[in-house]
Amino acid sequence: MFADRAKILIRSGKGGDGHVSFRRELYVPNGGPDGGDGGRGGDVIFEVDEGLNTLQDFRHRRKFAAKDGEPGGKRRCHGKDAEDIVLRVPEGTVIKEAESGKVIADMSGENRRQVVLKGGKGGLGNQHFATATMQIPKYAQPGQPSQELWVQLELKVIADVGLIGFPNVGKSTFLSRVTNARPKIANYHFTTLNPNLGVVDLSDGRGFVIADIPGLIEGASEGMGLGHEFLRHIERTRLMIHVVDAAGTEGRDPVEDVYKINKELSAYNPEIAARPQVIAANKTDAIYAEGEDPVKRL
Template sequence: MKTRTFIDSVSIHAMGGRGGNGCVSFRREKYVPRGGPDGGDGGRGGHVILRVDPNTDSLISLYFQPHQHARGGQHGMGKKMHGRNGTDLVVLVPRGTEVRNAATGEVLGDLLDAGQEMTVAKGGKGGLGNPHWQTTTHQTPYEHTDGDPGEEFTLRLDLKLMADVGLVGFPNAGKSSVVSRISNAHPKVAPYAFTTINPIIGTVMVDDYSRFSVADIPGVIAGAHEGIGLGDRFLRHIERSACLAFVIDMAGTEGRDPVDDYRVLRKELEFYNAAMLERPFVIVANKMDLPEAAKRLTSFKRRTKTKPIPISAETGEGIDELKKRLGQMVRSQ
């Protein structure tokens, strides 16, 4: 089976091209004695530009090519010929790439829309040719300046997937099972914790005209914010989701109490980014086909004063209702 590593965080070294040097030259023509200075200016170095490409979905190519250096400008030449500017280096990144200065951590920009561009390292200015020094008393200037070096930064790029609905749940709660039931994506489903390692996005068709996307991420457990389990770094992939769905194993198959699960999940989100708790959400009561589930659902409703949507990703029960409710939630945004 072909597997692909999901790279969602890389450091790159971006360097603009050096400007071309200014030229020292004098007009030499037959029958024209003492032609004046005619050294051209150097061209500007190329910029390094990040551009959002809708067909790129990971940062993996940058992982293997972390040095992104643009070409230098051409030096100025005689006969006042200006050096050519260095070609800009356009680096394609996926939608949802956040750009930081690796040294300071400062967020420099967020690349969200297809085609959006951001210049991350400017090319150096070209140097000046010797005519710039010519004055009435200084007819044969030998001065010139060299081109400036390009800007140089180490950048950290983080990919934050963008889906309308982000699923949050404990490992084995059935998140991936739900996603494969409602969307076109078919993530791996297995009876062990942390089956999902790489986040994925599935598209849910509500009807012929409307659709929305859901993100399936690894399971969250108590202490995720301290690095327990797979930690909480993948929560960034649902950080931008307008809505959330808490997927709860209502049958408590692993001996946990569904109410505790729900509270832990909310707590971990709060640690990660409290603003996420203010978004619209639904609670998905999964595994309703199992015997314990009905009783626990009743007690869950009473104790949390919420109205979960009962489903079984195994039998398909409640799936249409879930799709409908998620669709409504996304539309109301």
């Protein structure tokens, strides 16, 4: 199954504790404090990886933790800073706080790298707490605690054009003809279980991306069929091509199909339904109806 959602636990590193020690050398019987500072804990960073297109890496591993900073040492030795943990995600991933649903980061456009949890600062050693009245401080500062958070990752594919329409109207075939994509094509419902992406190359060297959005049926906005899983993939498209079975080979009326799908889009997000839409009358070679031409009706 296409991995476009994942819930994971992330944890930043704890700061290392400051150290309590005193200078002890030959001929220096009462040396001052020389405890070193603790190191910084590791951050949790999300980074866009162009080579990824699913969240598969987060399906089987749920916890990701950065290392803690090292504690300080004697003779003013500072603890080592911990390495950050970098989690690589595909472009278009939205990072949300799992409990509240609040968006923390949207990994698209210019946003390629985001620190989501900061590691704790290291604590100060006892050398910092010596004063004229307290010359032998026997305490040091503990490192700052780590932060822990459950986050929900959601992938919304990045495409300029979205192909929408009922199952089995020919969206995948259309995609295979106009782009370099080679989706699975067969004559049964829900052949397409994953959003397929294809690039259209134009003669002037430019191009754009088309996404085949599967799973739209009546009731999709309420979670019927596969619609609820994939409606969010339309959110980033600028234009939709609405593929319609003009011949009504499955017994549906093509004009009613257009209204039904647009009703689902409006129910999901009215702003998406208001975007530009091109209607593509498909399967015209199978029209045998007497009387009014269904393409003209469309």
